[in-house]
Every structure is written in C-alpha cells, then in structure tokens.
C-alpha cells in the first residue's frame with residue numbers, strides 16, 4: 023500500500039487509502055503510515071479519531087501502586103525490579119482502608135477509573151490475592167471502573183477478578199516480539215499473550231500497549247502495533263508510554279523521547295486500530311501542554327492523572343484539569359464504554375468456605391458419600 027494522501031478534507035479518501043474496514047496490517051504497511059510527513063499524519067489521524075470517538079472527551083485514570091518494589095523480574099526499564107539498585111523500596115501490600123480512601127480521592131478529582139498496580143511476576147492464589155479481590159469489590163462499590171495490573175494471571179484468576187467487579191486488566195506487550203528479548207529475559211512474549219487471552223476469556227476489558235524510547239527501532243514499534251491490530255478483538259485501551267529512564271535501571275541513560283515521536287506513535291496507533299482508546303501514558307512530565315494538545319488531537323483519548331504514576335512523577339491533577347479547561351476537554355464519566363460489572367457471589371471462592379456457593383446437581387448422588395452416610399447410620 024502506497025500512502026500518498028495530501029490531506030485535503032478527505033474522509034472518504036482516507037477510508038479508501040487506509041482500508042479502515044479491515045483488521046490486519048503488515049508491519050511494512052504500518053511503517054509507511056508511521057513515516058508519513060508528520061503534518062499529513064496529524065491531519066489523517068485527527069480525522070480518523072473524529073470518526074470513531076468524541077474528540078472533546080478524555081478518560082482519566084488514577085494509578086495506585088498497591089504493592090511496590092521487590093519484583094523478581096528483570097524488565098530493563100523498571101525501577102521496581104529487586105535486582106536493580108534504584109530508590110524504590112520493597113513495600114507491603116496496601117491496606118483496604120488506604121485503597122478505599124484513594125479511590126474516593128480519585129473520584130473527587132475527576133477520575134473515572136482507578137488502576138491498581140502490583141510489582142508481581144504473576145498472581146498467586148494466596149491471601150494477598152483475596153485481599154486484592156476485596157479492593158476490587160470496594161472500588162467498584164465506590165462507582166469507579168477498576169483496573170488491575172498484577173502481572174501474569176491464569177484464566178481462573180482473571181475470572182475471580184471479574185467476579186469481584188473488575189472492569190479492565192492492564193498487561194503490556196511493551197514492544198515487538200523481537201525486541202522484547204533484549205529488554206526482559208525472565209519471561210517471554212508468549213506468556214504476555216497468554217495472559218491477555220485469559221483476561222479476554224474472562225470478559226474483562228483489555229488494556230495493553232507499549233513503551234517507546236527503550237532503544238527499539240521504528241520497525242519494532244510498528245511490529246507491536248501489527249500484533250495488536252491482528253488480534254481478533256484488539257485491546258479496548260492501548261497505553262503509549264514514553265520510557266521514564268530511572269537511575270539504577272539498565273535503561274537509565276536512554277535519551278528522552280521527543281514530543282514528535284510520541285505524536286507519531288499515537289497517530290499511527292489511532293489510524294491502525296481506530297476503535298480502541300489510545301492512552302497518553304508515562305512520560306507526560308516531559309511533554310509541554312501544547313505537545314499534549316497535539317497528542318489529544320491525533321487520537322489520545324485517555325491519560326493517567328495524579329502526581330505519581332506507580333513510582334515516578336506525573337503532572338499535578340489540578341494542572342491537568344486547567345489544561346482540559348483551556349482545551350475544552352471534559353473528563354469522561356465512568357462506564358461510558360460499558361456496563362458497571364456486577365459483583366458475582368462466586369468471587370468469594372477460596373475466601374470464606376462458609377459463604378461458598380455449594381456444588382449442586384439436583385437428584386445426583388455420589389456413591390462414596392452415600393456409603394459414608396450409611397456407615398454413619400450403622401455406627402449411631
């Protein structure tokens with residue numbers, strides 16, 4: 023596909039050139055979009071954005087690190103990996119009351135979603151997970167969309183989260199399959215895809231995206247987008263993070279991503295996967311408000327608010343709300359793109375044996391049990 027549109031008010035032409043009705047894009051085709059003259063790419067992405075989304079509404083999420091530091095993984099970008107010497111300490115899981123207070127705070131400052139992050143490789147079926155399920159149920163009751171990012175999950179664990187009222191699960195592919203190996207050695211791309219699949223099967227909204235600025239090529243960025251675009255159902259939300267280079271991590275000396283690269287990546291994501299919400303994620307402290315305005319124009323429909331991401335700084339929420347006012351943007355209400363998940367009694371499974379839903383199959387008898395009952399009768 024040769025993209026030669028010179029952007030003269032051409033929605034129909036756009037649809038033809040980008041063949042928007044299809045689902046799959048090759049990496050090469052995406053790269054052609056990515057490399058378009060920026061001024062045309064901006065126009066085209068903004069046009070696609072307006073066809074699929076309300077451009078003056080932006081979804082606002084607050085991040086909360088419920089379990090900080092001490093992670094056994096070796097993700098080269100991450101200050102929470104135990105093996106790197108960063109300023110992040112290994113902390114205990116937060117208490118339910120603390121999380122509830124933060125949920126109320128997030129709601130009062132305009133967030134529609136609270137995203138709970140844990141520095142775990144994967145979820146374990148232990149009391150800490152039961153505790154997280156309680157957090158999910160509590161935040162859901164507050165009336166916020168609940169998102170979790172807890173590492174790898176099995177389908178059963180994803181189902182338990184769904185039953186507790188989880189709205190979305192964040193699990194990033196981060197980069198292309200090829201480049202992933204350069205950044206992380208303690209797990210593979212397949213593991214990430216499997217968790218995304220488990221989340222999807224549990225009926226939970228998928229949030230999955232990447233990081234730019236780790237030393238990957240433009241081809242790697244586009245290969246990651248090709249993977250998302252080829253999914254039967256692409257993620258509902260795609261975070262685009264600019265690397266926050268943290269002292270003590272292997273990527274501490276990486277050059278900061280420029281605003282233009284961020285605009286290019288968001289615009290390309292917008293064109294290739296038109297229906298998903300693109301999230302302007304980590305790295306906003308290094309982008310001016312004018313730069314962020316461009317990101318919104320080309321398709322960013324969501325941000326993380328609050329002065330901290332998980333462990334690194336983020337713009338002050340009041341400054342963000344002032345920026346929204348200047349731009350005429352309103353924060354999106356919760357559940358605008360879906361229903362509030364109902365809390366299913368099944369979420370208590372493993373939690374309180376007394377309250378478990380009992381196995382039942384009317385009229386069916388288990389021989390062994392019947393024999394035991396008979397034995398009991400004889401004894402008494």
Ligand code: SAM
Pocket residue numbers: 099100101102139140141142143171172173174192193194196232233263264265266267268304332
């Ligand atoms: N441990 C879980 C996992 O890896 O899926 C959840 C938490 S992890 C911190 C969530 C995401 O944060 C990562 O997938 C990565 O995309 C992003 N992230 C971590 N450190 C970052 C950094 N320094 N700059 C930008 N994004 C970062």
Ligand code: DTB
Pocket residue numbers: 085101137139171192194231232261262263266303304330331332333334335
């Ligand atoms: C995502 O894609 N970005 C967020 C969220 N999902 C969990 C995390 C960004 C973390 C930035 C580094 C930190 O603050 O520790």
Ligand code: SF4
Pocket residue numbers: 093094095096097100101102103140141142143173
């Ligand atoms: Fe652990 Fe997640 Fe950080 Fe990797 S990104 S080190 S899995 S917390």
